[in-house]
Amino acid sequence: MSKSRPPHAGLSRKHVARAEREAILRRWLIGVTIAIAVITVGLLGYGWLDQNVLQLRRPVAKVGDVEISAEKFQKAVKYSRYQLIQQYFQIAQYVQLAQAFGSDPQTVQFYQQQADQIAAQLNDNETIGRRVLDSLIDDEIIRQEAANRGITVSPDALDKAMQEAFGYYANGTPTPPPTGTPAPTDTPSPTPTGAPTETPTATLEPTPAPTEGPSPTPRPSATPFTFDAFQGRFDEYLTDLAKNTGMTEEDFREMIETDLLRDKLAETIGADAPHEVATAHTRHILVADTNLAKQIIHDLNNGADFAELAAKHSSDPGNKDTGGDLGTQDDGFFVKEFNDVVFTAPIGLYPEPVPSTFGFHVIEILERGTRTLSDDEVKQKQNEQFTTWLQEKRGDTTLVTEYDWQLHIPSRPTIQDVIDSQPTPTPGPTDTPAPTPTGTKTP
Secondary structure, eight states: OOOOOOTTTTOOHHHHHHHHHHHHHHHHHHHHHHHHHHHHHHHHHHHHHIIIIIHHHSEEEEETTEEEEHHHHHHHHHHHHHHHHHHHHHHHHHHHHHHHTTOOHHHHHHHHHHHHHHHHHHTOHHHHHHHHHHHHHHHHHHHHHHHHTTOOOOHHHHHHHHHHHTTOOTTOOOOOOOOOOOOOOOOOOOOOTTSSBOOOOOOSSOOOOGGGSOOOOOOOOOOOOOHHHHHHHHHHHHHHHHHHHOOOHHHHHHHHHHHHHHHHHHHHHTTTOOSEEEEEEEEEEEESOHHHHHHHHHHHHTTOOHHHHHHHHOOOTTTGGGTTEEEEEETTSBOHHHHHHHTTSOSEEOSSOEEETTEEEEEEEEEEEEEEOOHHHHHHHHHHHHHHHHHHHHTOTTTEEEOOGGGGOOOOOOHHHHHHHOSSOOOOTTSOOOOOOGGGOOO
């Protein structure tokens, strides 16, 4: 019987060893390749997870024990950009209408400047991010304070507010209350730049008179706005909102709810707001030189006529020809230096010139009294107290902590993004409005 054939017959031991080494090398290379592939997939997976999940969960700020996530911040920034873009579309449409109807160049230029300003804001990501973060912090402060005080919003009240935000009123459109006639007061002449009034908040351009723009085309009588029509409009809005901001109906309801809590909390915090305000009837002579002011006071004490000296010396053209009369004004109406004298000094001619940024004032206090504030004015006082309280809370570093929120500011949606997201042309100013919860105000 023949012997068994040895393995690798015809191969030398050297060839066998080489083949075994090559097999080992192939297995090693395959293992390394698989390991690299696994690591690569793992890194890509972690990168996606970090970008789309972990980073979004990281806080951009914390109020008390509640964190404001990057995801919530990004949605709010996108919502703010979305609102700006809707304003841009409306103003662009006004420009087209103004040009089509041959409006004067100043009106067209005004609207164009407004559109350019919005476009510039959309390019300033950090400013938008800062404003939105402040709003989110304010919202969380409000929600926590409301919870501490037992202030809530019922589901029915929330539903009603959401419906009214889209122009649907279950009980019919409310009739605005008649405007009350204010008590007669002395109305001063328009105050020029040199008068001692507080400087109002500046606007870049005056608002053109409505009559300067094109007259709207008369429309047929409107079909009653039903609940089904509201629901359809609301669903369309949410769909568009989700495409451009990622916001859900729950996010939107939370914004509306926070607005309602804000109003209730403002009434509570401002409950002791005054219902009356001190008033004073004054007149003044404004000059640039303190020595001249002192001479005028001397002359007045010796019987000179105030109206004649005002006409001769005052640099305030708004009232120099009416005896320097500033009328009856509320406490706080004038610049601080002037206001302090008017509401604290004895009635009569103030014995010293009062310096301000406008010059030197010779002041005569004719009378003082009080005025009952209207409901709107009381509400404004309540809001002022609430705003002061909220600013103090926001500035409390033991309550509010901020993190690297600048790293999470989205630069979208862009104007083109919103255009591309809509299957139909962008709505005009008479179409579906974009409700603006005050928690995320537009500039």
